Amino acid sequence: MFLDFLLFLRAGGLKVSLDEWLSIIEGIYMGLHGQTLKGFYILSRALLVKKENDLDKFEELFYQYFKSVNSQRLKKEIKKLLNQPERAEQIFKSYMDQRKLEPQVMMEKIEMRINAAEEGYGENIAVNAEGVMNSSVSAGKGAGPGPGNGTMIQGAGGKSIVHAPGNRRFRDWRTDCTIESRQYQMAFRLLRELSRKLETNEEELDIRGTIDHTCRQGGILDIKMQPPRKNRLKLMVLIDSGGSMKPYEQLCSLLFQSLNKANTFSDLKIYYFHNCLEGKLYTDPSIDIKETVKTEWILRNVSSDYKVIFVGDADMAMHELVDNNSYSRSSNTDLDGITWFKKFSEKYEHSIWLHPQEREENLAWMSESFTEINKIFPMFRLSIDGLKDGMYKLMRNQ
Amino acid sequence: MSETVYQFQGTDDYIINDDLMLTMNIAIKMNKPLLVKGEPGTGKTALAESIAKALDKELIVWSIKSTTKAQDGLYQYDIVRRLYDSELGNEGVDDIKRYIKMGKLGEAFTSDKQCVLLIDEIDKADLEFPNDLLWELDRMEFYIPETDETVKAKNPPIVIITSNAEKELPDAFLRRCAFYFIDFPDKELMNDIILAHYPDIEDKIVEQVLDAFFYVREYFELKKKPSTSELLDWISALKLSGLSTENLRQDLPLVSFLLKKDEDLETVKKSFGGLR
Numbered sequence: 001m002f003l004d005f006l007l008f009l010r011a012g013g014l015k016v017s018l019d020e021w022l023s024i025i026e027g028i029y030m031g032l033h034g035q036t037l038k039g040f041y042i043l044s045r046a047l048l049v050k051k052e053n054d055l056d057k058f059e060e061l062f063y064q065y066f067k068s069v070n071s072q073r074l075k076k077e078i079k080k081l082l083n084q085p086e087r088a089e090q091i092f093k094s095y096m097d098q099r100k101l102e103p104q105v106m107m108e109k110i111e112m113r114i115n116a117a118e119e120g121y122g123e124n125i126a127v128n129a130e131g132v133m134n135s136s137v138s139a140g141k142g143a144g145p146g147p148g149n150g151t152m153i154q155g156a157g158g159k160s161i162v163h164a165p166g167n168r169r170f171r172d173w174r175t176d177c178t179i180e181s182r183q184y185q186m187a188f189r190l191l192r193e194l195s196r197k198l199e200t201n202e203e204e205l206d207i208r209g210t211i212d213h214t215c216r217q218g219g220i221l222d223i224k225m226q227p228p229r230k231n232r233l234k235l236m237v238l239i240d241s242g243g244s245m246k247p248y249e250q251l252c253s254l255l256f257q258s259l260n261k262a263n264t265f266s267d268l269k270i271y272y273f274h275n276c277l278e279g280k281l282y283t284d285p286s287i288d289i290k291e292t293v294k295t296e297w298i299l300r301n302v303s304s305d306y307k308v309i310f311v312g313d314a315d316m317a318m319h320e321l322v323d324n325n326s327y328s329r330s331s332n333t334d335l336d337g338i339t340w341f342k343k344f345s346e347k348y349e350h351s352i353w354l355h356p357q358e359r360e361e362n363l364a365w366m367s368e369s370f371t372e373i374n375k376i377f378p379m380f381r382l383s384i385d386g387l388k389d390g391m392y393k394l395m396r397n398q
Numbered sequence: 399m400s401e402t403v404y405q406f407q408g409t410d411d412y413i414i415n416d417d418l419m420l421t422m423n424i425a426i427k428m429n430k431p432l433l434v435k436g437e438p439g440t441g442k443t444a445l446a447e448s449i450a451k452a453l454d455k456e457l458i459v460w461s462i463k464s465t466t467k468a469q470d471g472l473y474q475y476d477i478v479r480r481l482y483d484s485e486l487g488n489e490g491v492d493d494i495k496r497y498i499k500m501g502k503l504g505e506a507f508t509s510d511k512q513c514v515l516l517i518d519e520i521d522k523a524d525l526e527f528p529n530d531l532l533w534e535l536d537r538m539e540f541y542i543p544e545t546d547e548t549v550k551a552k553n554p555p556i557v558i559i560t561s562n563a564e565k566e567l568p569d570a571f572l573r574r575c576a577f578y579f580i581d582f583p584d585k586e587l588m589n590d591i592i593l594a595h596y597p598d599i600e601d602k603i604v605e606q607v608l609d610a611f612f613y614v615r616e617y618f619e620l621k622k623k624p625s626t627s628e629l630l631d632w633i634s635a636l637k638l639s640g641l642s643t644e645n646l647r648q649d650l651p652l653v654s655f656l657l658k659k660d661e662d663l664e665t666v667k668k669s670f671g672g673l674r
């Protein structure tokens with residue numbers, strides 16, 4: 001039933017699970033949609049849409065799918081059935097069997113649906129025999145979304161429930177925009193590996209252990225301690241600074257602040273690089289040549305259980321990335337960028353790249369260096385969704 | 399269908415729109431918790447109160463704090479008190495049940511009559527919190543290992559969950575809920591809401607107040623926009639003070655009832671200073 005609609009929603013990017021779909025079918029059997037399109041809209045919205053960010057998408061898809069349906073057409077369709085009893089029987093068979101209804105009731109049901117279609121969608125939803133609810137009271141109060149603002153579901157008056165396109169009142173809630181500090185912090189909180197097995201001197205009272213041991217001692221108090229449960233996750237962040245990253249400075253500083261505020265990691269290391277990885281990394285965002293560490297040193301000394309996040313636009317000149325004879329390099333013994341990146345990805349199993357750009361879906365549109373780096377690191381956009389996907393990736397390495 | 403079907407139609411002092419009412423009824427009938435989101439002050443908590451009132455049921459409120467754990471809602475085993483009792487040799491130490499205290503969820507499950515359970519601001523708690531409640535809300539039962547008992551809801555409560563969208567809720571949890579997003583009311587609905595709370599207020603005052611309210615909400619760049627509950631407080635303050643409501647929009651008397659943040663008050667005051 002309505003399987004096409006389910007597939008349509010999923011194709012449109014709304015993640016509808018089978019469970020949710022089954023509850024809709026259940027709802028329809030219970031008559032909760034009240035045999036009207038508006039009822040069906042409310043029912044499916046209540047059960048399928050779980051985030052305000054998706055409301056817009058859902059409304060859009062619902063409109064796309066049902067735009068051709070209006071009361072006139074529905075009425076005509078149902079009326080046709082009156083003249084074709086065999087076909088009607090076929091359609092209603094399972095419905096009638098399920099409810100163990102007599103065949104003559106079928107005609108009544110059809111009549112009822114015609115009336116429902118005629119009366120429009122918003123009012124008198126209690127057309128089905130069970131009379132689940134009666135909305136006429138509040139409709140009379142005029143407490144609906146308010147006439148005149150064109151929202152899609154003021155159903156009265158036989159007006160199509162499907163709204164005028166472009167009138168998308170839930171648009172503000174979409175998440176594909178870039179982010180605020182709090183949301184960053186929430187995303188970083190996904191990075192957690194709680195454990196008591198930490199190398200720490202801290203201890204806290206183990207109440208259960210104490211009581212257990214006290215009981216074993218026959219009531220003589222025997223206090224037990226245990227290390228606290230803390231996040232043992234270690235994180236290293238490498239940020240591209242200066243040059244082509246200038247436009248994204250604010251975004252990066254937000255990221256930096258949230259990283260510091262989140263403060264839940266057992267260790268956090270932040271380094272900076274300029275455009276492309278070189279033999280040296282900077283410890284200060286101003287890329288001061290005096291404050292550097294050797295990249296080789298980091299690879300040797302920072303253990304492989306660190307999770308690594310690169311932040312940068314991944315736009316580099318190809319000669320920086322692959323040509324180790326470039327005169328622009330500080331010394332000739334230095335490796336080229338791509339080798340450094342590969343070294344990192346080999347050592348740190350959990351590493352991702354965050355880029356701040358709005359990029360096309362199609363990789364072919366991106367710059368050459370972007371494509372190269374994408375082969376080494378999984379890349380995510382620095383937006384709420386992207387960051388979160390990135391964090392999941394870091395945690396599970398899926 | 400022999401089961402009772404509740405018809406929730408709003409109460410005298412809670413104006414509800416069609417969509418929300420239909421969604422609420424769907425949730426009740428399908429035995430799913432209803433997750434309500436929306437701007438602070440749009441009446442998420444009041445919804446539960448009004449449902450309890452309309453259906454004449456007891457309302458159990460479980461207010462979530464940042465430290466709340468799922469276990470707190472089920473039951474608590476007062477192990478320390480039991481220890482004390484055993485040291486002092488008090489009677490009844492053998493009876494573990496004496497030291498098991500039901501939490502709010504447990505209370506709702508063991509209640510003899512069906513009740514309305516409000517889990518308020520679920521997003522305040524830890525990220526894992528909703529997941530810890532999955533089984534309990536799905537099956538309407540939980541297990542107490544200490545007494546080897548399973549508490550099963552005698553009458554599954556109507557569950558309403560509110561969230562201020564501070565944190566994303568886990569997908570597995572969302573899948574089990576029905577969802578409704580309360581939009582900010584428009585002028586007309588707001589008019590009805592005011593009338594529901596102050597039936598004898600003069601039309602002219604309502605008009606003035608609404609005009610000033612939406613002006614403040616839309617004209618200024620505010621950190622925290624005033625919402626329904628602040629508007630109602632403001633009206634009540636204006637009524638009590640007996641101040642003239644002429645030129646409400648220019649004077650904005652007692653504006654501190656609408657704006658709760660110092661910065662916002664500054665913003666509004668500054669713009670007025672500029673005008674005068």
